Amino acid sequence: MAASRRRRGIGAFLALLALFAGGAGYWAWDRWQGFQRDPLAGLEAGDGYVVERGDSFARVLQKLREAGVREGHDLEWQLLARRLGAAGRLHVGEYALAPGMSARDVLINMRDGRVVRHRFTLVEGWNIRELRAALRATERLRPDSAGLDDAALMAELGHAGVHPEGRFLPETYFYTRGDSDLDLLRRANQALERALDEAWAARAEDLPLRSREEALVLASIVEKETGIAEERPLIAGVFVRRLRLGMRLQTDPTVIYGLGEAFDGNIRRADLQADTPYNTYTRDGLPPTPIAMPGVAALRAATRPAEGDALYFVAVGDGSGRHVFSRTYAEHNAAVREYVRRYRERFPR
Structure with missing residues (x-):
């Protein structure tokens, strides 16, 4: 009887031990599953980190x-990395952390090299000085061009002797x-x-180019003359007809470009009369180089200008950026007077 009771006691103990082990195993398994799939706590938009060359997984x-990131023991991260094939395959780069991401998401991003991609917008009408200034202000780009002047820059890009504008x-x-x-x-070049x-x-056909x-060059002038998409072919048409007739282009943006950093925001009669290679009031034809960065629409307008007979244009003066196109000098003078009147109404002294 005593031996029988002892056997029953041992059996009950082993059953209890098995039940406890099973419960602990279930708890560990459930924790492991939760670690992989549950969102990491406390992440906010804009959080991130950088994997640098030579970084160990521990680093x-x-x-x-x-x-x-506070969740998970280091061992859990290491085991998950091995399971996902990420251990030893982490790509160098900048990575984003965002609300809702799990440990699995983080490791897959590094395994697959899903690095943060930044944007740099080169604005239509910028000149080379503005472009280079914008690049210098872009912190995440390596500033390899910083020590190069314009000539050395173009040589580095494989265009030695080419003006960068x-x-x-x-x-x-x-x-x-x-x-x-x-x-x-x-890439931009x-x-x-x-x-x-x-x-x-x-x-x-029959372009005077x-x-x-x-x-x-012509596209760059068109780009500086208007920001209105549908006007670009019209303005290109005016300049093309002037070139055919041997008329001077007489466009202020070229004069301003010729003034360079001396331009203070106001163009004066003396500026229009001061001869430079870019003064289309004093010189025939096109200036020697582009004066800005033209976009695709300006390039298309310069090579496929609108038909018509207008030889002049002036701003409407209402703040819209639009222009009035005229066939004769008399019509143009009337449009200029109207522009002045509207301008004075908007900006009374």
Whole structure:
């Protein structure tokens, strides 16, 4: 009887031990599943970290902790990384942390190199000084161009002896942290060359332009004269007709460009009379180089201008940015007087 009771006691103990072990195993398994799939607590939009070349997995975990990730033991992160094939395959780069991300999401991003992509927008009508200033202010780009003057910059891009103005296509370019600004400029230059080739290949017949380079110059003037998309072909048409007739272009943006950094925001009669290579009031034909970065629409307008008979244009004066187009000088003078009247109504002294 005593032996029987002892056996029953041992059996009950083993059953209890098995039940406890099973419960602990279930608890550990449930914790493991939750660690993989549950959103990490405390993450906010804008959080992130950078994996640098030579970082160990332990160092990356430390950066995650510094970024606010508290969940999981280091061993759990290591086991999950091995399970996902991420251990030893973490891509260098900048990574975002966002609300709702799980440990699994974080590791898959690093395994697959889903780095943060930043935007740089090259604005239509910028000149080379404005472009280079914007690049200098972009902290996540490596400033490899900073020590190069314009001539050295173009040589570095494979265009030695080419003036840099107008050679980069206005567009939004994506890059990752640590990319070289030279790589971005190279892509913008290649995009411009493709767009210019396409526009020149589709050009209208009998254009008074001898080369694609002259088309680029004209497009840059059109770009600076208007921000209204539908007006670009109209303004290009005015300049093309003037070139055919041997009339001077007489466009203020070229004069302003010729003044360079001396331009203080006001163009004066003396400026229009001061001869520079870019003064289209004192010199015939096109200026020697582009005066800004033209976009695709301006390139197309310069090579396929609108038909018509207008030889003059002036701003409406109502703040819309639109222009009045005139066929004769008398009509143009009347439009100028109307512009002055409207301007004075808007900005009384």
